[in-house]
Amino acid sequence: MTTTILKPETDAQLVDAVRWALSADEPLELLGQGTRRGLGRPVRTAHALDLSGLSGVLAYEPEELVLTARAGTPMAEITALLGERAQHLAFEPPDGGTLGGLIACGLAGPRRIAAGSARDHTLGIAGVSGRGERYKGGGKVVKNVTGYDLPKLMAGSFGTLTAFTELTVKVLPAPEDTATLLLFGLDDAAAVGVLDQALRSPYDVSGAAHLPDGLAARSVVPTVARAGGAVTLVRLEGFGPSVAARVAALRADLRADAVLDAAESRAVWRELRDAACLGGVTAPPSPTPLSPAPDAEGWAGGNANKLWKLSVPPASGPSVVSAIRHALGPAGAAVEAFYDWGGGLVWLLAPPESATAIRRAVGTQGHATLIRASQEVRATVEVFQPLPDPLMALTRRVKSSFDPMGILNPGRLYPGV
Amino acid sequence: MKMPVPDSGVIARRRAIVDALRAIVPGEGVIIDEAELRAYECDGLTAYRQLPLVAVLPETVEQVARILKTCQEMGVKVVPRGAGTSLSGGALPLADGVLLGMGKFKRILDIDYANRCVVVQPGVTNLGISNAVAAEGFYYAPDPSSQIACTIGGNIAENSGGVHCLKYGLTTNNVLGVELVLMDGTIVRLGGKHLDAGGYDLMGVVTGSEGLLGVVTEVTVRILKKPATARAVLIGFPTSEQGGDCVAAIIAAGIIPGGMEMMDRPAIHAAEAFVHAGYPLDVEALLIVELDGPAAEVDHLIGRVAAIAADKGAVCTRVSTSEEERLAFWAGRKAAFPAVGRISPDYYCMDGTIPRKALPLVLTRMTELSARYGLRVANVFHAGDGNLHPLILYDANQPGELERAESFGNDILRLCVEVGGVLTGEHGVGVEKRDLMTDQFDAADLEQQQRLKCAFDPDGLLNPGKVFPTLHRCAELGRLHVHKGELRFPDIPRF
Secondary structure (H helix, E strand, O other), X not given: OOOEEEOOOOHHHHHHHHHHHHHHOOOEEEEOOOOOOOOOOOOOOOEEEEHHHOOOEEEEEHHHOEEEEEOOOEHHHHHHHHHHOOEEOOOOOOOOOEHHHHHHHOOOOOOHHHHOOHHHXXXXXXXXXXXXXXXEEEOOOOOOOOOOOHHHHHOOOOOOOEEEEEEEEEOEEOOOEEXXXXXXXXXXXXXXXXXXXXXXXXXXXXXXXXXOOXXXXXXXXXXXXXXXXXXXXXEEEEXXXXXXXXXXXXXXXXXXXXXXXXXXXXXXXXXXXXXXXXXXXXXXXXXXXXXXXXXXXHHXXXXXXXXXXXEXXXXXXXXXXXXXXXXXXXXXXXXXXXXXXXXXXXXXXXXXXXXXXXXXXXXXXXXEEEEEOOHHHHHHOOOOOOOOHHHHHHHHHXXXXXXXXXXXXXXXOOOOO | OOOOOXXXXXXXXXXXHHHHHHOXXXXXXXXXXXXXXXXXXXXXXXXXXXXXXXXXXXXXHHHHHHHHHHHHHHOOEEEEEOOOOOOOOOOOOOOOEEEEEOOXXXXXXXXXXXXXXXXXXXXXXXXXXXXXXXXXXXXXXXXXXXXXXXXXXHHHHHOOOOOXXXXXXXXXXXXXXXXXXXXXXXXXXXXXXXXXXXXXXXXXXXXXXXXXXXXXXXXXXXXXXXXXXXXXXXXXXXXXXXXXXXXXXXXXXXXXOOEEEEEEHHHHHHHHHHHOOOOOXXXXXXXXXXXXXXXXXXXXXXXXXXXXXXXXXOOEEEEOOOHHHHHHHHHHHHOHHHHHXXXXXXXXXOOEEOOHHHHHHXXXXXXXHHHHHOOOEEEEEEOOOOEEEEEEEEOOOOOOHHHHHHHHHHHHHHHXXXXXXXXXXXXXXXXXXXXXXXXXXXXXXXXXXXXXXXXXXXXXXXOXXXXXXXXXXXXXXXXXXXXXXXXXXXXXXXX
């Protein structure tokens, strides 16, 4: 329903745009490249605020481990720049989009268990609140406790609090080498037990995942695809001699069946990061920012099942999946799931009408997010974990403290938030 | 430094407030005796002292909730306190406020190795967590130097760090969940044994909020396996520039050491005279670089660090060959504060962070300031993350020296901000740096932070007078001037 895009080219124009929206009582949908429009509850506004005009790296100091860029800077540009100095964003975010969009969505990959999430690497923010006021929070150094840690609140706020103008992120050395141990044929519970053993070892495991029977076969990495059943994966990264020594030690400890080299490792962890075996998390790029966000059915091979992301205590992963299958009865047979984060992250493809069963199985021990579904579904099913009343009330007050009139991405997180 | 003017009306109602608290916490849990209240009159920033109106020591979350709700209803301020080790005055009491001591929340509730986490009450000490899981080879990573005494609840309030936080993170990177009581008595749970939370990252803002947003009553932290081995390199340089260059080159080589500390000449000499660690005395900068992790990795990196040091002009490089030697390298650094205490009647520890490349400039300017104020300064420095701890030497018995030391310290912190850094890297703002906040943040920045506080504590009753130099009413902060039809055609590209 969006009819107009406002595309500020300066911070001052962004302030004007938000002030205009306030005075005209016209809420705004915030866009970078529009890559993640399909994530979250649909925002239905007549006007969009395109932040991709605020682009460019402002400062990159590899030795200080910080990078400051304008919010609309393409991630491809940042990744390439960091690569020149053998650095990266350690939380292993998905490819594409803008820095602002990435931080707003708070996305992280398999290395989350070792390196933290987007929030752990967001050091400073500047932007325009829903009050039309410019402000900043955090700082541009890696260690800072001055004032409230607003950058953490901004990470994962889905553009509902502030339109970012610039962000400062922590950057870290990229691992020189990587390898992955594989174990074949384990059931879910045994696999999570092995992952636990690996994570309890002193070998600095940076990825711990399990692809059950059927899902492993979809990998582009032949050793994984041809295993003939379930594949459990343990990643080791770092300096060459260190990786070699740890691979040897942990391979013996875990009685691993095979080892992937660096290229195969990178390929398989990219697939895991993107939940590729369940159709993927990222929609293909839209031809224009305002093309309707592609619906899941359109880009996941026609599969009408919904992709969910569950965060639970690692040891509980398999039992949560069993509980969901059980609760769905005959439809439970269609559920496909795999595990990352040592069992603590469950990617789950489930038939429509599974939300209640999923949320009940997760209970209060974690949270479930609907990652891929059509606009209609995302407008009616709670996309993010429903919050207990006192927490929802606090959430609304926090929203209101930044955006009292609800003009920034209204309803993207929760109704009215 | 001025605290908010005490409300004489509240002080006059002390009797009624005490009665209300006694109805919640029976017996000795409510303290009104002046001699007993003395124990709470200050925290680690001992220059500021104030007796609280009354102190209360609850034992259950229900009691905490009722205390806060009652205080809100009676319009009484509350200052939460852990072990009272804050170096910034975060737990400084108020004459018209209730001191809420969390010291009785001492139980470890759940050690969960399968999920690699521990659930504790907030009064458990930082080291107490590591000790509880040491037998299985685990530990809790953040290690502030007060870790024997400081509590995990206080660590969350201050987002405490330590010498290993470049590699292992601050408190905020190691906490999985908290139970939090708001000023109106509402109990909320944020996070848990899983990663991330649904909705806003409220745990992220509560951590480091210095007791202004809520009172933590339960904490879940992640625990890590102890590194298999650790070795250290002691490196001396003729200039601080070379020391700084060496740190930059180590990081540029892709190495994130477990610890990377720098000391300047005065700190080296004080430490060596105290513990005889074998430090070279003819250098301007001494680096301790500790590599930890799997033995193969540590052995590999030790060689690379030594080579980088040589390349950067090190005049002395010693690699630890035994655990005893590694600990000896650290002994001087760890004793730096008491060592400085031996050469001066008093010292004042500062805590700014700078971009590391600004180190030579900052040290030069600090030397100039030292001459101007007529006070010596010794520097220890978490070199990896740019966190400076200048120790200003003074004598509190000399009239005016404390004030001079504070002015000197304020100038150092302003300098940190001027070169692109921040006022505090790990000690917190508290009352100590409160009035400098306007040097780092402008009015709009501070007002937005205070609006966030209003979402948690609309009456401003929780730990007021800390962090923010000026108090505003929430109604005033929330006011929004919108002129309908303003900016009808703003000058912005449209499509």
